[in-house]
Amino acid sequence: MISQEQLANTPTTHAGAEVMVDVRNLVKSYHHKTVVNNVSFAARKAEIFGVLGPNGAGKTTTLEMIEGIRTPDSGTAILAGLDVQRQKSAVQRVIGVQLQATTLFPELTLLETLQFFAALYPKALDPRQLLSDVALEEKAMAYPQDLSGGQRQRLALAIALVNDPQVLFLDEPTAGLDPQSRRMLWDIVLRLREQGKTILLTTHFMDEAQLLCDRIAIMDNGQIIALDTAAGLIGRLGAQATLDCWLDGRATKSDIEELEGVTGVRQANERYIIYTNTMQSTLVALLAYADTNGITLADLQVRVPTLEDVFLELTGRELRSE
Amino acid sequence: MKKILTLLYTNFIMLTRQRGLIISSLGLAIISMLVFGFLFGGSGSPKTLLGVVDQDHSAISAQIVHQLQKSDALQVNTGSSDEEQQALKDGHRNAVIIIPPGFGQQMVQGGAHLQVFYDQGNPVTTAATQLTVKAIIDGINRAVTHQPGPVTLDQQAVAAKDIREIDIITPGMLGMLLMWANLAVGIQLVNWREMGITKRLAATPLQPLAMISAQVVARLALSLIQGVILLALAAWIFNVHIYGNIGLLALVVILGALTLLAIGFAIASFVKKSEAANSVLLLVSFPMMFLGGSYFDVNGAPGFLQPLIHAMPLYYLNDALRQVINNGAGWSAIQTGVLVMVAWIIASMLVVWRAFKWL
Numbered sequence: 001m002i003s004q005e006q007l008a009n010t011p012t013t014h015a016g017a018e019v020m021v022d023v024r025n026l027v028k029s030y031h032h033k034t035v036v037n038n039v040s041f042a043a044r045k046a047e048i049f050g051v052l053g054p055n056g057a058g059k060t061t062t063l064e065m066i067e068g069i070r071t072p073d074s075g076t077a078i079l080a081g082l083d084v085q086r087q088k089s090a091v092q093r094v095i096g097v098q099l100q101a102t103t104l105f106p107e108l109t110l111l112e113t114l115q116f117f118a119a120l121y122p123k124a125l126d127p128r129q130l131l132s133d134v135a136l137e138e139k140a141m142a143y144p145q146d147l148s149g150g151q152r153q154r155l156a157l158a159i160a161l162v163n164d165p166q167v168l169f170l171d172e173p174t175a176g177l178d179p180q181s182r183r184m185l186w187d188i189v190l191r192l193r194e195q196g197k198t199i200l201l202t203t204h205f206m207d208e209a210q211l212l213c214d215r216i217a218i219m220d221n222g223q224i225i226a227l228d229t230a231a232g233l234i235g236r237l238g239a240q241a242t243l244d245c246w247l248d249g250r251a252t253k254s255d256i257e258e259l260e261g262v263t264g265v266r267q268a269n270e271r272y273i274i275y276t277n278t279m280q281s282t283l284v285a286l287l288a289y290a291d292t293n294g295i296t297l298a299d300l301q302v303r304v305p306t307l308e309d310v311f312l313e314l315t316g317r318e319l320r321s322e
Numbered sequence: 323m324k325k326i327l328t329l330l331y332t333n334f335i336m337l338t339r340q341r342g343l344i345i346s347s348l349g350l351a352i353i354s355m356l357v358f359g360f361l362f363g364g365s366g367s368p369k370t371l372l373g374v375v376d377q378d379h380s381a382i383s384a385q386i387v388h389q390l391q392k393s394d395a396l397q398v399n400t401g402s403s404d405e406e407q408q409a410l411k412d413g414h415r416n417a418v419i420i421i422p423p424g425f426g427q428q429m430v431q432g433g434a435h436l437q438v439f440y441d442q443g444n445p446v447t448t449a450a451t452q453l454t455v456k457a458i459i460d461g462i463n464r465a466v467t468h469q470p471g472p473v474t475l476d477q478q479a480v481a482a483k484d485i486r487e488i489d490i491i492t493p494g495m496l497g498m499l500l501m502w503a504n505l506a507v508g509i510q511l512v513n514w515r516e517m518g519i520t521k522r523l524a525a526t527p528l529q530p531l532a533m534i535s536a537q538v539v540a541r542l543a544l545s546l547i548q549g550v551i552l553l554a555l556a557a558w559i560f561n562v563h564i565y566g567n568i569g570l571l572a573l574v575v576i577l578g579a580l581t582l583l584a585i586g587f588a589i590a591s592f593v594k595k596s597e598a599a600n601s602v603l604l605l606v607s608f609p610m611m612f613l614g615g616s617y618f619d620v621n622g623a624p625g626f627l628q629p630l631i632h633a634m635p636l637y638y639l640n641d642a643l644r645q646v647i648n649n650g651a652g653w654s655a656i657q658t659g660v661l662v663m664v665a666w667i668i669a670s671m672l673v674v675w676r677a678f679k680w681l
Contacts, residue, residue: 069524069681089527097525103517107336119328120528159522169525 017044020167020198026065026075028058035061037222039075043200043215045166048193050213051202052307054317058222059202060100063169066200067097080166093121096165100172100202102156104144110155111140114162121163130158134188150181157188168192170201174208186212206307218311225314233310238263239275242309243286244301246270251295259285266312273312275305329532333540347503348548351495352555354617355488359560362487369397370454373406373418380426386462387421395454395485407439416441416451419458436462440622450485452619453648485648489563492556493643494616496549500575501614501636503545504582505607507537508589512599515590520680530680538583545579546572565650574646574656578639581663584670585635591677610636638662 021043028036036058043049051059064070066077068084068091077084082091104113114127131137134154144152153173160168170189174182189212193199203209209216210230218226218233226233247256253267261278276282279302290297311317337343374390376383391398399406399415406418420437428434438455511534514520523533556562564571589606593599613620613627614636623631631637638659645651645659 064521067525069521092525092527095525097522099518099522099525101518102522103519104522105332105336105519107339108332112332112335116328116332117526119325120526 017047019043020045020047020080021049021066021200022078023062023066024076026062026077027073028061028065028070029073035222036065036072039219039222039224041217041224041227043167043198045198046193046196047214048189048199048201048212050209050216051200051219052204052206052209052213052216052311053202053219054204057219059219060171062219063171063200063202067095067169068092069097093163094166096160096163096168098153098156098160098168098170098173100175102152102159104155104159106143106145109141109143110136110147113144113155114158117159117162123164124162125164127162130161133161134158135184148181150177150184153177153181153185154188157185161192165197167198167200170199172202172204174203174205182208206311210307216307218307218314220311220315226310230307233307234305237275237305237309237313238277239305239309240277241275241279241282242303242305243272243274243276243279243283244299244303245272245274245286246296246298247272247290248296250293251290255289256286259289261285264313273309275309326532326536329536330539333533333536334543337540337544343503343506346506347499348551350502351499351548351552354498355492355495355552355556356559358491358617359488359556369395370451371414371416372396372398372455373409373415374398374400375403375406375418375420376400377403377423378421378425382426382429383421390419390458410439410441413441417455419455450487450490452621453485453490453644457649486560488556488560489648490619490644491617492553492560492562493647494640496552496575496647497578497614497636497640497643498611498616499548499552500545500578500639501582501607501610501616503548504541504579505586505589505603507541507583507586508593509586509596509599509603510537511587511590512593512596515679515681516594516596524681534587538580541583542576542579545575549575562647564647566646567652570653570656571643571646574639574642574660577660577663578635578642581635581639581666581670584667584674587678588670588673591674591679610634613637615640635663635666 019042023042024040026036026039027034039062051062053059061070065072066079066084068088071085079091080094084091108116110131111127114130118124118127128137128140131140134157136151136154136158139147139151144155147155174185177185189199201212213230215227215229216233217224247270249270253265256262256265256272256274259282261276261282262274263277264275266273274282283302287297372390374387376387387400390396403420406415409415410418418439422435422437425434436459440451553564589599589602593602613631614634616636620631620637642656642659645655649655
């Protein structure tokens with residue numbers, strides 16, 4: 001279980017590494033609705049920092065304020081030592097941005113598109129080399145609308161890299177992609193971290209956050225509700241395993257909470273999620289409980305807790321149902 | 323420098339690859355020009371049939387009549403007012419000029435006045451006739467203001483010009499081409515905004531003004547190139563002659579393009595969806611295309627339409643183009659049109675300044 005004290009004591013930086021992105025108390029409201037509410041975090045050099053949350057949590061707005069596209073109502077964002085609002089053009093030279101669902105000039109070929117973006121910066125990488133880095137060299141003369149979803153995202157990534165940025169922003173980079181395309185993009189992102197780039201990415205896929213991100217901020221309703229490594233976040237559940245099962249109406253939540261080793265129970269109608277730190281004895285106790293009370297037990301599944309469980313624990317809602 | 327060149331080049335090739343834009347501007351203009359040119363003959367129209375009624379019977383009026391009779395472009399008939407008016411109604415005259423009593427006297431003193439009746443029944447010849455008569459009256463006026471004494475008509479203005487339908491339609495097509503090529507800038511910007519391109523550009527060091535300026539320069543270049551192609555085709559196929567100064571013509575083309583660009587930007591300032599931008603564009607361009615005088619003369623249009631027509635920038639652009647191309651007119655003849663177009667630019671820029679959003 002994650003307590004409020006644990007949340008409050010969440011470390012924002014680790015000592016030693018250079019802080020590349022320092023975000024403090026960002027607030028943004030639209031039409032009297034607070035979309036981003038007092039968001040603070042810091043990301044270090046060569047770190048992949050993930051913002052995980054459901055659609056509408058305020059992830060994109062947060063990123064766009066840090067990118068300088070939107071002006072925050074209050075709060076500051078410092079990138080590579082530069083204030084985003086006061087030194088916007090200097091910041092724009094050191095960042096690379098992949099927007100959610102980028103559409104590009106339909107009249108320009110991939111090569112021309114990259115040449116156009118390259119011309120906007122004082123120093124830029126070779127467009128052809130960039131295309132081959134994202135495995136699109138054969139599409140140099142194609143138009144963006146002729147690309148598949150995965151190819152389009154890779155093009156957007158190549159454009160984001162055109163100025164060899166220190167900080168890279170990826171907004172839902174794998175949304176709508178097939179598994180193979182997702183894996184390909186993950187490989188590229190991991191390679192970029194090896195080159196020392198700081199990467200801020202948003203996602204609503206927990207597997208993506210778990211696999212790619214060094215640290216994860218879980219965002220909901222415009223606020224960061226937890227921030228840690230994936231292992232740290234899951235560790236806070238205090239559970240070694242998760243039991244998913246279906247129990248008929250005679251079972252009660254309080255009975256199950258009494259079973260050996262149980263650290264937490266979530267119930268929705270007749271579906272239960274049971275967190276335990278002693279999987280074997282809890283399992284035995286659960287089976288015995290069902291047996292002695294004549295309760296039907298079905299759909300039993302034992303698994304390792306995931307970020308999904310963390311999100312559910314924190315918000316009482318499922319991430320994926322959004 | 324490289325950045326500026328890349329911006330210009332990119333904006334320009336993007337325009338040339340918009341098939342719809344090229345077809346609606348240059349394509350439509352060329353097709354219309356060919357259709358009208360071949361339909362109404364490119365070989366030269368018959369002479370303008372002019373009825374002259376001399377009610378003054380002074381030396382000066384006799385001289386005017388004599389000058390008119392000498393003109394190769396005119397076939398002059400003289401008669402009484404009733405006779406000539408009847409001939410006009412019967413379609414035997416394209417226009418009737420009445421020299422009122424006391425005209426010669428007034429000419430010496432100043433304030434002389436001629437009455438002109440046009441045959442409105444045939445819109446094809448009306449425009450040509452009006453231009454010819456206008457040239458005659460210009461000639462008379464010039465004679466009055468600059469050279470007191472015997473009236474001599476400017477033979478160049480009247481006789482050298484064989485104004486045919488194709489000569490009238492060509493500047494009109496140039497005006498229409500400029501409208502389609504430049505008004506669409508509004509759709510372009512709304513599209514960029516809707517597609518998220520402007521947002522992506524906002525994350526780069528590129529200033530929106532730089533991109534917009536490049537777009538404007540690219541559209542002006544496209545306008546000039548398309549204009550040259552149209553006029554070259556007109557000269558080659560139909561022997562359409564440009565009587566005016568080429569530099570002045572280029573200026574009118576650029577000013578017209580800027581006017582329509584400004585209106586395009588104004589449209590993009592208050593329209594959010596590209597579908598809506600398309601509708602607004604059609605709503606603005608179609609009435610202008612027909613009432614702006616590109617295809618036919620609109621001076622004879624019903625009175626209730628006149629305020630609308632005279633509010634249209636394309637009307638003034640077409641008029642200025644005809645003045646320069648057909649009449650060889652100088653700055654003074656296009657002043658009003660230039661002022662109206664500048665007013666449109668200022669008004670549009672005010673809207674842009676108040677309401678335009680890049681993101």
